[in-house]
Amino acid sequence: MPVLGRVARAGVHRVGFPADPDFPQLAIASDPQRMLELFRRHLEPVAGKRYRIEDCIPLRFRCRQSTARCVLQYTLRVLEPGTRRQWDQGVTGLLYAQKGAAERLWQEMQATDPSQGIPDDWLTFRPVGFIPDLEMAVQVFPYDRKLRNLGPVLGGALRDVEAQLLARLAPGEWRVMRRTMEPTRYRTELGAALRCTLQARDAATGHVETVRCFVKVYRNDHGEHTLELLESLGQRVARGETGYSVVRPVAYRKDLRTLVLEEAPGTALQQLLREGHDPAGPLRMTARAVAAFNQDDLGNAHVARSSLAVQLEELRRAATIVEWARPELATEARAITAAVAAGLEEVPPAPIHGDLKPDHVFLAGERVVFIDLDSVVLGDPVRDPAHLFAYVAGRVGLDSFPAEEARVAAGLFAAEYFDRVPAAWRQRFGLHCAGALVEVASAIFRRQEAHWPEKVAAAVAAAQRCLG
Numbered sequence: 001m002p003v004l005g006r007v008a009r010a011g012v013h014r015v016g017f018p019a020d021p022d023f024p025q026l027a028i029a030s031d032p033q034r035m036l037e038l039f040r041r042h043l044e045p046v047a048g049k050r051y052r053i054e055d056c057i058p059l060r061f062r063c064r065q066s067t068a069r070c071v072l073q074y075t076l077r078v079l080e081p082g083t084r085r086q087w088d089q090g091v092t093g094l095l096y097a098q099k100g101a102a103e104r105l106w107q108e109m110q111a112t113d114p115s116q117g118i119p120d121d122w123l124t125f126r127p128v129g130f131i132p133d134l135e136m137a138v139q140v141f142p143y144d145r146k147l148r149n150l151g152p153v154l155g156g157a158l159r160d161v162e163a164q165l166l167a168r169l170a171p172g173e174w175r176v177m178r179r180t181m182e183p184t185r186y187r188t189e190l191g192a193a194l195r196c197t198l199q200a201r202d203a204a205t206g207h208v209e210t211v212r213c214f215v216k217v218y219r220n221d222h223g224e225h226t227l228e229l230l231e232s233l234g235q236r237v238a239r240g241e242t243g244y245s246v247v248r249p250v251a252y253r254k255d256l257r258t259l260v261l262e263e264a265p266g267t268a269l270q271q272l273l274r275e276g277h278d279p280a281g282p283l284r285m286t287a288r289a290v291a292a293f294n295q296d297d298l299g300n301a302h303v304a305r306s307s308l309a310v311q312l313e314e315l316r317r318a319a320t321i322v323e324w325a326r327p328e329l330a331t332e333a334r335a336i337t338a339a340v341a342a343g344l345e346e347v348p349p350a351p352i353h354g355d356l357k358p359d360h361v362f363l364a365g366e367r368v369v370f371i372d373l374d375s376v377v378l379g380d381p382v383r384d385p386a387h388l389f390a391y392v393a394g395r396v397g398l399d400s401f402p403a404e405e406a407r408v409a410a411g412l413f414a415a416e417y418f419d420r421v422p423a424a425w426r427q428r429f430g431l432h433c434a435g436a437l438v439e440v441a442s443a444i445f446r447r448q449e450a451h452w453p454e455k456v457a458a459a460v461a462a463a464q465r466c467l468g
Helices: 032-042 101-111 150-154 159-166 222-238 269-274 280-294 308-325 327-343 383-393 403-418 423-446 452-467
Strands: 052-066 069-080 085-096 128-131 136-140 174-187 191-202 208-218 249-253 258-262 350-352 361-364 367-370 377-379
Touching (some): 032 052, 052 308, 101 128, 150 191, 159 174, 159 191, 159 208, 174 208, 280 361, 280 367, 280 383, 308 327, 308 377, 308 423, 327 452, 383 403, 423 452
Antiparallel strands (some): 052 069, 069 085, 085 136, 174 191, 208 258, 350 377, 361 367
16 A cells, blocks of 8 residues: 655755745644644544554645645655554645635535545545644545545556556466556646556466556546547657657546556656766757657647746746745846746747656657656747756756756756757747746745755746846
8 A cells, every 4th residue: 555655854944934824824734743743643544443653744835826725745654553564645734714614625525425435455544634723624645525536546447458558568368466556646636646567477378577557647638638649649759750759658548537658668867867877868868859849740639829928927926936935035036037028929839848857758778758748738849948957957856966067967958959949949048947947946845845945045046047
């Protein structure tokens, strides 16, 4: 029953966490030790079970993205005393600005059996709870009031897809011996990604093979659109018409709003950078693939358009979070936002990945494989290289990558990219980078990265340098 792979302790600082008159509970909700005690007191194990919560690690906070509430995700390290088994358990706290709203939600969630559809193996604590001290409603993974399809997926509702996965093995009489589902990413009320591993044995020879795939659970029908895009791009990749590859889809279950994908081949760019490999080769390969994608026509896929106005609104939201998280950076964040808004103009739209960062790029030999294409739109193509540049230069998830090396590596990526696209694109790169770095600063805070106050300030300073 692994729930969200082992998470490094976040460096949440009580000093410096933003005060908010609408959410005074955040002073406690952002303190791992105090939340550990509250979860110990208020989370109730399901009948017949006994657990001890050993640790509480803030994972991702969505604060001030909506003025009405805060969504706070934590990872709890749980011990079962009888067996000494340990695992990481996802828990979400919901805070509302309106008095009594969280308690009303808790009562609504209990109106119908919240454990319905959740496999017994995944039931640890009661799926919903309430912490009166904070007026906080609590959801225990995999319960999610907006993702009720998640429980059935974990419970084996995708067994009919296994035959398609086993068909990828050598011919034989394959039988599944063991199957596991491991959550790899979860965003409360938005979606979840799961790693599915099948161990299969050939009944004729006794040979054992392991097959992996990824399962994405959506709250809406967006997965169906992603499937169409991946199928269209996959056909063009197979014909050799692209300078990049994409992860291959296996199946889509409309009734479960769930997309099954093959495991991406190769190694994530983020892992290569973390492990100290020479970044030059991987980043140049990535730059060439990104340039090819931004100049492609996406085949027969129907892709929405994202205007400059949408981009600027996303930037303003990110700047607002930065201002709230670090009030002393408000002047800088506003100035950067104003400069980007004044300097950018609408340009002919081109394909953009929309969420390009090092963990969404895999390298397999001479191939560059893009994953997580849910955000693909038509827009200003320079947004993609700026986004990846910002994640590398800002060292998001790359603490082991020295700062100066990260800046050099990001610059190398940009140089290779602009050698392969129209020269006019380079002129607006600085503006896009400045905006992307403000968005990165916001993401660092939301993800509660270790030493986030210092990292947010460094990202804002880097954005200022991009404008200069």
